[in-house]
Amino acid sequence: PGTATIPRPPYYELLDVRAWEGGVWNVKIDDIVSEISLLARRHNTTRVIGDQRESASLEALFRQAGLSFVSVPWTSSSKPIFVERVRRWLANNELQLPPNDKLRGELHAFAEKYTASGAITFGARSGHDDHVALLLCAAAAEQNKLLPNGLRANSPPNMGQNPIGF
DSSP states (O other): OOOOOOOOOBOEEOOOOOOOOSOTTTSOHHHHHHHHHHHHHHTTOOEEEEOSTTHHHHHHHHHHTTOEEEEOOOOTTTHHHHHHHHHHHHHTTOEEOOOOHHHHHHHHHEEEEEOTTSOEEEEESSSOOHHHHHHHHHHHHHHTTOSOTTOBTTBOOOTTSSOOBO
16 A cells, blocks of 8 residues: 655745835835846746735736736734734745844744733734734635645745746
8 A cells, every 4th residue: 555645744845035215205216126026027928916005006007017916904803814824834944044133032022912902913022023014915825725735834935936026
């Protein structure tokens, strides 16, 4: 008799984390799209995934750059699912993060909060959580089946195969 193969959970490697600082009024969206487009080409991808904020503009700008933009919506009911997915990845060593002090700091400062009505929200205890939002976007992409299936634990990913930009 043959042995059954147990499917391994996905393994993801985050290659790069960047943020654009200076506030909404000091950063031009087309400059951000240009930089992300260069990174996408460097990593051999044609698809960029982001949340729904500015999605109409981003879709048009990325299309002009020869890339597709896919928006994954976040809601008060979906965000806890994304947070739990990132927690699972980290607890099970299914996510490899690049050395990035801001990301590490934001992960340590990211917390559950309860509203006056008893609902759970998530965010930084103080400061920003933009880098953590990148991980939540990846979780949203996985939830929406937008990530490649070929990346598996115990088999370091070949990021030349279907890398995705967030």
